[in-house]
Amino acid sequence: MHLTKTLYRSVAVAFAALTLLTACQEEQPASKVQMDKLEDLAENFEKTSLSDAERNRMGTMFNELTYQEMEAFIDVRYQRSLRIRDMDEDRAAYLRDLRHKVNRKAFERKKKPFHQLDFADSEEVLQIVDPSAAQTPVLYSPSGKTASDCSANPPPCTAWQGNGSLSVNLSATPKRWITGSYLGARSLQCTATTFQTDCDYVFRWNYSKLYAVVAWRPTVGIAIVTGTAATRLTDNNPNRVDCGTYTLDLLYGKTRIDIAFGTPQAAVPYLQLGIDESIQTGWCYSGNWGSEKWYYMGNYAAGWDNWGYNNPTAFNGYKPCACTVEGKVVL
Numbered sequence: 350m351h352l353t354k355t356l357y358r359s360v361a362v363a364f365a366a367l368t369l370l371t372a373c374q375e376e377q378p379a380s381k382v383q384m385d386k387l388e389d390l391a392e393n394f395e396k397t398s399l400s401d402a403e404r405n406r407m408g409t410m411f412n413e414l415t416y417q418e419m420e421a422f423i424d425v426r427y428q429r430s431l432r433i434r435d436m437d438e439d440r441a442a443y444l445r446d447l448r449h450k451v452n453r454k455a456f457e458r459k460k461k462p463f464h465q466l467d468f469a470d471s472e473e474v475l476q477i478v479d480p481s482a483a484q485t486p487v488l489y490s491p492s493g494k495t496a497s498d499c500s501a502n503p504p505p506c507t508a509w510q511g512n513g514s515l516s517v518n519l520s521a522t523p524k525r526w527i528t529g530s531y532l533g534a535r536s537l538q539c540t541a542t543t544f545q546t547d548c549d550y551v552f553r554w555n556y557s558k559l560y561a562v563v564a565w566r567p568t569v570g571i572a573i574v575t576g577t578a579a580t581r582l583t584d585n586n587p588n589r590v591d592c593g594t595y596t597l598d599l600l601y602g603k604t605r606i607d608i609a610f611g612t613p614q615a616a617v618p619y620l621q622l623g624i625d626e627s628i629q630t631g632w633c634y635s636g637n638w639g640s641e642k643w644y645y646m647g648n649y650a651a652g653w654d655n656w657g658y659n660n661p662t663a664f665n666g667y668k669p670c671a672c673t674v675e676g677k678v679v680l
Contacts, residue, residue, distance in 0.1 A: 383421070384425075387422045390407060390411060394426075395435075397615065405569050411569075412465070420452060423445055450478045458473070464609070465572060467572070471575070475605075498547070499539030499546075500543060501536065502544060509581075510538045516578075521563055521564035523624055526622065526624075527624060529554035530552065531553075532551040534549070534603070535550075536548055549600050552599050552617065552620055559674055560595075560624035560626055560627055563624060563625045565620070578601040591630055591674070630647075632667050635670050639655060639658040641656070644677075647678055
């Protein structure tokens with residue numbers, strides 16, 4: 350009986366040891382897989398040359414990181430920056446510390462990592478961690494900034510004025526999404542003599558006047574980039590209705606871009622402007638009266654030929670087309 354108990358106890362101990370060894374062996378590959386994922390994400394997330402498919406893959410991986418994974422990812426990104434020297438050590442350390450602060454504060458207060466918070470909750474965290482970067486989560490001014498932020502004179506960066514605003518829209522389905530460029534750091538001019546006390550980033554898009562802006566978004570719906578941005582729309586050819594281009598400048602919070610992308614240059618391929626066709630003119634014509642071709646909203650149909658000859662009174666009220674853009678003939 351004693352021998353049986355001893356044998357049983359030995360088998361149990363051996364089984365427990367084997368189980369522990371197996372668990373450790375299983376845990377190591379899992380940990381390696383996790384680190385491989387984080388290193389893959391760090392290596393590719395800030396590349397500007399990715400295909401849309403790869404960029405979407407990186408964004409999905411980023412969005413799905415748990416709190417613990419994000420904590421590790423922040424350190425992986427920091428070590429990578431030191432290794433490849435894509436920024437100086439002070440900048441890399443600043444980004445590491447900022448990301449840890451907002452991630453930990455988000456988890457402390459909302460039980461979620463910062464990158465998975467909605468706008469109001471993320472603003473609450475930003476106001477605690479960095480009050481100077483905060484935007485009001487309830488009522489927007491056209492600048493997206495509270496009045497208390499507009500007390501600098503002179504501005505800390507080049508002054509910038511907007512004439513509109515644009516909200517992030519992840520569900521919009523415009524005709525196309527276009528990529529812009531980074532213009533520089535700017536301080537919003539609030540009044541003739543007051544400016545924002547901090548600097549934000551301005552991004553720029555140029556597009557044909559055949560289009561109107563529908564929406565703005567990060568490519569893969571990265572929740573850090575959310576809320577509303579200040580905009581300035583410039584008509585580069587004001588003497589034409591649909592011929593020429595628009596330039597849209599968009600000013601957005603520096604802190605949010607830094608947390609997500611590290612630099613505004615790295616953010617550019619992820620930030621897209623949605624545009625839809627919006628031709629302003631109705632009828633225009635080419636050719637001489639009596640043998641003219643007519644275009645409606647830029648489109649031609651043979652049945653409209655010589656419409657002016659048959660309608661001389663109405664014809665006098667229309668104008669000859671000025672240019673052809675993307676197959677559309679317009680004023």
